[in-house]
Structures are given as structure tokens and as C-alpha cells.
Amino acid sequence: MLKWGVLGTGEVAFDVAYAINYVQNNKVVGVASRTAKNAEWFADNLPDAKAYTDFEALIQDPNVDIIYIATPNSTHSAMMRKCIAAKKHILCEKPFCLDSKEGQEIKALANAANVFCMEALWTRFIPATKQVIKQVKNGEIGSLRFVKGSFGHIFSKNRCYSKELGGGVLFDLGMYLISLTYPVLGSPDTQQFTPIIGKTGVDEQSHFTFSYKSGIIASFQCSFLNDLENTIEFYGENGIIKLGPPFYRTSKISFDTQSSPDAEHKKEVRKNPYGYPGPMSQAPYYKERLKPILPSKTKLTSVPFKGNGYHYEIEEVYNCIQKGWIESEILPLDHSIKVVDIMNKLYKSEPVI
Numbered sequence: 001m002l003k004w005g006v007l008g009t010g011e012v013a014f015d016v017a018y019a020i021n022y023v024q025n026n027k028v029v030g031v032a033s034r035t036a037k038n039a040e041w042f043a044d045n046l047p048d049a050k051a052y053t054d055f056e057a058l059i060q061d062p063n064v065d066i067i068y069i070a071t072p073n074s075t076h077s078a079m080m081r082k083c084i085a086a087k088k089h090i091l092c093e094k095p096f097c098l099d100s101k102e103g104q105e106i107k108a109l110a111n112a113a114n115v116f117c118m119e120a121l122w123t124r125f126i127p128a129t130k131q132v133i134k135q136v137k138n139g140e141i142g143s144l145r146f147v148k149g150s151f152g153h154i155f156s157k158n159r160c161y162s163k164e165l166g167g168g169v170l171f172d173l174g175m176y177l178i179s180l181t182y183p184v185l186g187s188p189d190t191q192q193f194t195p196i197i198g199k200t201g202v203d204e205q206s207h208f209t210f211s212y213k214s215g216i217i218a219s220f221q222c223s224f225l226n227d228l229e230n231t232i233e234f235y236g237e238n239g240i241i242k243l244g245p246p247f248y249r250t251s252k253i254s255f256d257t258q259s260s261p262d263a264e265h266k267k268e269v270r271k272n273p274y275g276y277p278g279p280m281s282q283a284p285y286y287k288e289r290l291k292p293i294l295p296s297k298t299k300l301t302s303v304p305f306k307g308n309g310y311h312y313e314i315e316e317v318y319n320c321i322q323k324g325w326i327e328s329e330i331l332p333l334d335h336s337i338k339v340v341d342i343m344n345k346l347y348k349s350e351p352v353i
């Protein structure tokens with residue numbers, strides 16, 4: 001049995017605690033909060049959990065094997081350092097940390113202490129996400145040309161707007177777009193960042209673009225102020241694969257292959273665009289151009305999505321620890337640190353507004 005301690009009693013802590021208890025051979029045995037009221041309320045809602053009002057006491061508890069860190073972004077690094085010192089395995093909420101150099105230090109410490117450590121990027125383990133990344137990497141849409149994605153919901157939570165707690169929409173929502181496309185794209189060669197900074201000093205909506213020497217462009221939007229389309233799309237020479245909406249809780253993948261045969265067909269009709277004797281609008285070339293811009297031959301694939309979706313990452317953690325691994329092969333620490341590094345570079349670039 002893998003016995004979990006949970007740090008924090010916020011929204012995501014509750015969802016993930018339920019998912020931990022849902023996975024066989026895993027259970028939450030303790031929860032820590034800054035207040036007794038919160039810890040007790042949380043523990044009362046879980047069958048085997050004890051309430052702690054001291055984070056350190058839970059981390060040091062010998063009955064606990066692994067700590068799930070669900071406190072605000074700016075606290076992640078310090079909490080991880082405490083867990084490593086206590087030789088506890090770690091699942092830490094996203095973003096892994098706020099500074100990539102700090103991330104490298106934590107990786108070195110965790111590896112040296114032989115403790116398992118992974119960022120809780122739950123969406124990376126959802127079956128649809130895993131399948132799409134595999135399909136794109138396997139070249140099922142041919143060479144990749146363009147990637148686009150958006151993630152936006154109306155958020156009013158304090159911590160999201162607090163600079164001190166590591167808020168900002170790039171750290172909170174944009175990071176998913178970077179992280180989920182990173183296995184395919186890697187680090188960008190050039191980047192542009194357009195944040196809209198609110199009165200608390202953090203970006204509330206942002207647009208960023210990456211370009212790659214291989215010829216790929218990626219364009220992303222994130223917002224605390226609006227619902228966005230919440231999809232991730234990969235455009236290749238032979239088709240388009242779309243995850244979502246919403247990409248983070250989807251059981252549907254759409255795969256459009258029309259662009260490939262069309263490309264050949266268009267070459268044919270372009271050979272003699274003006275040779276058609278009838279009205280110009282009837283010429284094959286123009287008829288082709290009048291077709292809806294979005295291709296219509298879409299194949300929808302259903303992929304399982306069970307429970308609240310968080311148990312997929314818990315299964316990954318459990319399986320890795322069972323095998324004696326200290327990092328996940330699917331989401332190694334280098335991946336999480338690179339994503340932080342990309343965000344650090346974006347934040348360092350001059351804000352346009």
C-alpha cells in the first residue's frame with residue numbers, strides 16, 4: 001500500500017485526494033493545512049486520513065510514503081526540499097517550480113536522495129493526450145507545420161492574481177499548452193510573448209508564439225478573463241489532429257486527412273485554371289477555392305476517460321515506484337524543468353502592454 005500525505009486543502013487537493021483513494025493499493029493517510037478547521041474538514045471527508053496543522057509534521061510522519069504538494073505555485077520548491085530531506089517521494093503540482101535553475105537543484109537533490117519525484121501534470125497521462133502525442137510523433141500527419149492551442153476560463157481566485165504566490169496566467173494555464181506540446185516540439189528557437197498585465201502585476205491574458213528552425217510555428221493563447229476554445233491542434237502536411245474541446249478532459253480525438261489528397265488534386269486543377277470555357281466561378285480551380293476552408297473528412301476517435309481524470313497520474317506514480325524508478329519516463333523532471341525554462345524566458349521578454 002502506498003500511503004499519501006496531502007499538503008494543502010484547496011480545490012485541486014480535494015479532487016486528487018479522491019483520485020488517490022480510487023486507485024488500488026493507494027490511500028491518503030494525512031492532510032495538512034495552515035488551519036485546523038480546513039484540515040479536519042478535509043480529513044473528515046476521506047476514510048483513513050488524519051488532520052495536521054503543521055506541514056512539516058505530516059512530511060516527517062513515518063507512516064507516510066509520498067507527499068502530494070497542492071499548495072500555491074511559489075511554495076512548491078520549499079515544500080519539495082523538505083520532502084526530499086525527509087526521504088519522501090513527491091508528486092508536486094504544476095508548475096514544477098518558478099525558476100528553472102531551482103528546478104535543476106531539486107532534481108539533483110531528489111535523484112541523490114533516491115526519492116521519486118514528478119510534476120502533477122495530470123493531463124499528460126489522459127489516454128487521449130497520450131494517443132495524440134504518439135500519433136504526431138509517429139508521423140501520422142506527416143511533417144508538422146503548425147501547432148495551435150488555447151486554454152482560458154474565468155478565474156477569480158486570489159492566488160492566480162498574486163505575484164507573491166506565483167500567479168499569472170502563463171504559469172497557471174499557458175504552461176499546459178507548452179508542456180503538452182513539448183514532447184513533439186521541444187524548446188523553441190525563437191519566441192514572442194504578448195501579456196496583458198492586470199492591476200496586481202500578473203499577466204491575466206497572454207498570447208505567445210514559438211518558431212522552430214525545422215519550419216514549425218506554434219501559437220498559443222491563455223486567459224483568466226474568458227473561456228477560450230480549449231483545444232490543441234497539430235497541423236501536418238497530411239492532416240490535422242485536434243485534441244478536445246476541452247483538451248484536458250476529452251475522450252474524443254478528431255483526425256482530418258483531407259488536406260493530403262486535396263493537395264494533389266489542387267495541383268491538377270491549377271494546371272489550367274483559365275482554360276475552362278464556362279463562367280469563371282464554375283472553373284474547377286475556383287470551385288475548389290470556394291469550398292469551405294476547413295476540410296470535411298473528419299474521423300472522430302473515442303478514447304476512454306474514466307473518473308475525474310486525476311487517477312491516471314496516480315497510476316503512473318504508483319507503477320514507477322513499484323518498479324523502483326525515481327522519475328517517470330513519460331514525464332521526466334528534465335521535461336518539467338525545460339517547460340519552466342521556456343516560461344522564464346517568456347516572462348523575461350519585454351511585455352508589449
Ligand SMILES: NC(=O)c1ccc[n+]([C@@H]2O[C@H](COP(=O)([O-])OP(=O)(O)OC[C@H]3O[C@@H](n4cnc5c(N)ncnc54)[C@H](OP(=O)(O)O)[C@@H]3O)[C@@H](O)[C@H]2O)c1
Nearest residue numbers: 008009010011012013033034038070071072073093094159
Ligand atoms: N492539476 C490541476 O488540475 C490543477 C488545477 C488547479 C490548480 N493546480 C495547482 O495546484 C496548486 C493549488 O491550486 P488550487 O487551485 O487548489 O489553489 P487553492 O484552491 O487556492 O488552494 C491552495 C491551498 O494551499 C494552502 N496554502 C498553503 N500555503 C499557502 C499560502 N501561503 N497561501 C495560500 N494558500 C496556501 C491553502 O490551504 P490551507 O488554507 O488549508 O492552508 C489552500 O487551500 C497550484 O500550484 C496550482 O497551480 C492544479
